Amino acid sequence: MVYFDNAASTRALPEVAEKFTQVLLSAYANPSSGSRLGMEAENIIKKSAQTLARLINAQSYEEIYFTSGGTESNNLAVFGTAKGYHRSGKHIITTQIEHPAITLPFKALEEDGYEVQFLPVDEKGYVNIDDLKNAIRSDTILVSIILINNEIGTVQDVESIGKAIKDANPNTIYHVDAVQAFGKYKIDVRKCNIDLLSASGHKFNAPKGLGMLYMKNRLKVKPIMYGGGQQKGQRPGTENAAGAAALALAAEESYKFLTESTKKVMEIKKYLAEGILNSIEDTFINGEEIDKASPYVLNMVFKNLRSPVLLNALEDKEIFASAGSACNSKKKVQSSVLGAIGTQEDDIVGSLRFSFTRFNTMEEADICLEALKELVPMLRRFHRKR
Amino acid sequence: MIEKVLIVKYGEIAMRGNNRRLFVTKLVESIRRNIDSEGNFYVVREQGRLIVEDRGGEMDFDRIIPKVICVLGILGVCPGIKLTDQSMDNICKRALGHMQKFYGDKPTTFKVVTKRSNKQYPLLSNEVSAEVGGYILENMPNLTVDIHNPQETVFVELRNEAYIYSKFIKGFGGLPYGSSGKGVSLLSGGIDSPVATFMMAKRGVEVSGVYFHSPPYTSERAKQKVIDLAKIISQYTGGFKLYVVPFTELQLYLLENVPEDKLTIFLKRSMMRAAEKIAENEHAMALITGDSIGQVASQTMQGINAINAVCKMPVLRPLAGMDKQEIVDIARRIGTFDTSIQPYEDCCTIFVAKHPETKPKTSVIDKIEYKLTQLPDFLEKALENTEVIEL
Numbered sequence: 001m002v003y004f005d006n007a008a009s010t011r012a013l014p015e016v017a018e019k020f021t022q023v024l025l026s027a028y029a030n031p032s033s034g035s036r037l038g039m040e041a042e043n044i045i046k047k048s049a050q051t052l053a054r055l056i057n058a059q060s061y062e063e064i065y066f067t068s069g070g071t072e073s074n075n076l077a078v079f080g081t082a083k084g085y086h087r088s089g090k091h092i093i094t095t096q097i098e099h100p101a102i103t104l105p106f107k108a109l110e111e112d113g114y115e116v117q118f119l120p121v122d123e124k125g126y127v128n129i130d131d132l133k134n135a136i137r138s139d140t141i142l143v144s145i146i147l148i149n150n151e152i153g154t155v156q157d158v159e160s161i162g163k164a165i166k167d168a169n170p171n172t173i174y175h176v177d178a179v180q181a182f183g184k185y186k187i188d189v190r191k192c193n194i195d196l197l198s199a200s201g202h203k204f205n206a207p208k209g210l211g212m213l214y215m216k217n218r219l220k221v222k223p224i225m226y227g228g229g230q231q232k233g234q235r236p237g238t239e240n241a242a243g244a245a246a247l248a249l250a251a252e253e254s255y256k257f258l259t260e261s262t263k264k265v266m267e268i269k270k271y272l273a274e275g276i277l278n279s280i281e282d283t284f285i286n287g288e289e290i291d292k293a294s295p296y297v298l299n300m301v302f303k304n305l306r307s308p309v310l311l312n313a314l315e316d317k318e319i320f321a322s323a324g325s326a327c328n329s330k331k332k333v334q335s336s337v338l339g340a341i342g343t344q345e346d347d348i349v350g351s352l353r354f355s356f357t358r359f360n361t362m363e364e365a366d367i368c369l370e371a372l373k374e375l376v377p378m379l380r381r382f383h384r385k386r
Numbered sequence: 387m388i389e390k391v392l393i394v395k396y397g398e399i400a401m402r403g404n405n406r407r408l409f410v411t412k413l414v415e416s417i418r419r420n421i422d423s424e425g426n427f428y429v430v431r432e433q434g435r436l437i438v439e440d441r442g443g444e445m446d447f448d449r450i451i452p453k454v455i456c457v458l459g460i461l462g463v464c465p466g467i468k469l470t471d472q473s474m475d476n477i478c479k480r481a482l483g484h485m486q487k488f489y490g491d492k493p494t495t496f497k498v499v500t501k502r503s504n505k506q507y508p509l510l511s512n513e514v515s516a517e518v519g520g521y522i523l524e525n526m527p528n529l530t531v532d533i534h535n536p537q538e539t540v541f542v543e544l545r546n547e548a549y550i551y552s553k554f555i556k557g558f559g560g561l562p563y564g565s566s567g568k569g570v571s572l573l574s575g576g577i578d579s580p581v582a583t584f585m586m587a588k589r590g591v592e593v594s595g596v597y598f599h600s601p602p603y604t605s606e607r608a609k610q611k612v613i614d615l616a617k618i619i620s621q622y623t624g625g626f627k628l629y630v631v632p633f634t635e636l637q638l639y640l641l642e643n644v645p646e647d648k649l650t651i652f653l654k655r656s657m658m659r660a661a662e663k664i665a666e667n668e669h670a671m672a673l674i675t676g677d678s679i680g681q682v683a684s685q686t687m688q689g690i691n692a693i694n695a696v697c698k699m700p701v702l703r704p705l706a707g708m709d710k711q712e713i714v715d716i717a718r719r720i721g722t723f724d725t726s727i728q729p730y731e732d733c734c735t736i737f738v739a740k741h742p743e744t745k746p747k748t749s750v751i752d753k754i755e756y757k758l759t760q761l762p763d764f765l766e767k768a769l770e771n772t773e774v775i776e777l
Contacts, residue, residue, distance in 0.1 A: 308605060309602050309603050310602070311602075311605075312601055312602030312603070312604075312605045312606070313601075313602035315602075315606070316601060316602060382603075382638055382641055382642075382737070
């Protein structure tokens with residue numbers, strides 16, 4: 001089996017699964033209870049938060065909040081900021097290539113009377129920093145930027161963007177959606193002036209249902225759920241010690257191998273991408289060039305083909321990839337990210353995303369390439385324009 | 387002792403002379419199949435009725451009624467009570483209890499109707515009705531009697547036991563499943579074909595399904611969707627056999643050898659041939675399709691004519707005269723709609739032309755098909771590799 005759909009989700013690491021089970025079975029008391037057993041769980045959570053804080057260079061472990069995943073982190077960041085800062089203004093800015101977990105909260109706020117601006121991107125998927133700077137006003141309370149795009153892998157220059165935002169309005173809150181980046185890309189929240197940062201466990205070999213939100217000290221972000229006051233009331237609900245431990249361990253493992261992973265995965269991506277470009281006619285890459293985009297994501301157009309058909313044929317050979325983004329394969333809507341970078345409608349239909357982890361191999365890339373060489377010409381023979 | 391029972395009424399089959407026993411037996415079997423796993427139930431035959439009793443304790447109507455109401459051939463069910471003690475005193479008290487439970491203090495008009503199958507009973511029907519009605523009226527000031535146009539009718543049935551009920555919950559009617567012989571239904575995964583399958587099952591036809599799978603052009607999820615639809619239908623039929631015919635090679639052969647605008651006609655002719663072969667092996671006597679006249683290009687009178695020309699078996703088209711909305715309404719009622727509208731492509735739509743032929747001539751189609759010398763081989767191969775899924 002060749003699994004090239006790691007931007008959708010990854011397999012949990014065996015040692016992470018083991019850690020998760022171990023904590024479930026031993027430190028099962030409520031972390032908020034005063035007992036010794038509860039303290040044990042609390043300590044696990046604290047240690048996990050310390051690890052995560054260190055990995056993104058946060059000031060303190062108290063800036064780490066555990067959530068149910070990327071979607072919740074993003075929602076908390078957007079709605080929480082809107083609720084906490086609406087007196088300072090109702091202008092919020094994001095881009096046209098965000099994940100729906102950002103786009104839809106922004107649209108919901110628009111309905112509530114917020115002024116929402118979706119900044120366009122160029123054909124490679126980059127936001128123009130000068131445009132962003134000019135868009136920021138005295139009443140702009142939030143800018144949300146996706147660090148690595150989930151569909152095309154474009155990496156935004158979050159450091160320059162952070163500087164630009166704070167130059168234009170030091171009070172504007174800066175949120176970075178790092179769901180595809182955390183664990184695969186070095187992030188320094190203080191250097192980049194980041195106020196809020198979302199991450200999701202299952203994108204870097206932790207279990208699903210685990211996420212984190214970095215929230216800089218002394219922000220007035222309001223909670224979006226209310227309950228027993230856990231996590232300083234910002235994200236109530238009994239804390240998940242096993243989840244926190246699993247998240248921290250998976251993150252630590254990812255960053256331990258970051259340099260070699262990046263190099264290895266880039267080789268795989270390069271081999272596959274160049275192989276496709278050189279041996280299959282009418283193919284091209286969506287977005288940024290191979291080595292300037294994230295090594296973990298490759299989005300390619302196979303002209304005169306429909307991606308579901310190619311995906312089914314690949315699946316038959318035990319090769320798993322996805323069309324654009326896995327989150328919208330069940331709907332008939334086409335990728336808005338590819339639309340935003342100016343990919344033609346006919347080409348969006350033929351777009352495939354291959355996404356990798358450090359556990360993928362060159363042999364797998366080779367199997368995938370050979371399968372594509374065989375399938376694409378065969379399937380194109382029967383392609384009929386609709 | 388009071389016992390909550392479900393009184394099952396069957397309409398049409400009660401009239402069927404010599405076959406009645408057979409039909410009632412089928413009906414009892416179907417009901418049993420649906421409720422056996424739920425507890426210790428008995429299905430007792432009374433004249434013109436079936437009585438479902440819960441021997442495990444008090445019957446939970448909310449749980450049991452949905453399991454019984456979906457059985458085909460049932461006109462409707464009435465939640466009621468059974469009395470062994472048939473004294474007037476007891477009947478009055480229980481009838482009052484029943485009314486209080488269902489109508490509480492809601493102002494309602496009612497009347498009492500008595501059926502006296504037990505001719506030994508000391509009082510006449512009207513006398514029983516008057517007595518029971520009077521007793522209820524005395525004890526429930528919110529009720530008034532209206533003989534001609536009551537909102538609720540309380541039935542008292544005096545048989546071997548006495549039964550009291552007032553609510554009637556409508557079923558699907560029809561004939562007991564499997565009492566009319568076998569048919570094979572072509573399932574695409576759309577809205578229409580499951581409805582057509584259900585409608586024939588409702589008339590007692592034992593149905594099997596055929597689905598044409600064209601990987602990689604149709605996905606595993608499209609196949610799963612058809613399996614899910616078949617599962618929904620199997621709730622009514624108590625089981626379902628689904629044939630999955632691999633059609634990719636045949637379809638591609640057609641694609642390369644016939645005019646684009648007539649492709650669907652040729653494809654559907656091949657499907658009918660395959661389905662007919664399966665039907666012959668199943669000892670079925672008819673094919674079933676979800677065609678509705680004029681709905682799509684291949685469902686014009688001319689299209690149906692050209693497609694139908696290849697089969698000898700009768701092709702039942704229960705939706706032929708229905709509008710889309712009518713079909714959708716039934717699909718919603720039988721619970722297939724939400725599954726049907728999942729957006730996975732079926733084999734009929736993947737290569738469909740922009741402007742397909744709407745008035746094909748059978749003679750022209752025949753002539754082109756005559757030249758498709760390899761078509762029978764592809765058909766045979768597809769049938770050889772057919773997968774059978776028992777649901």
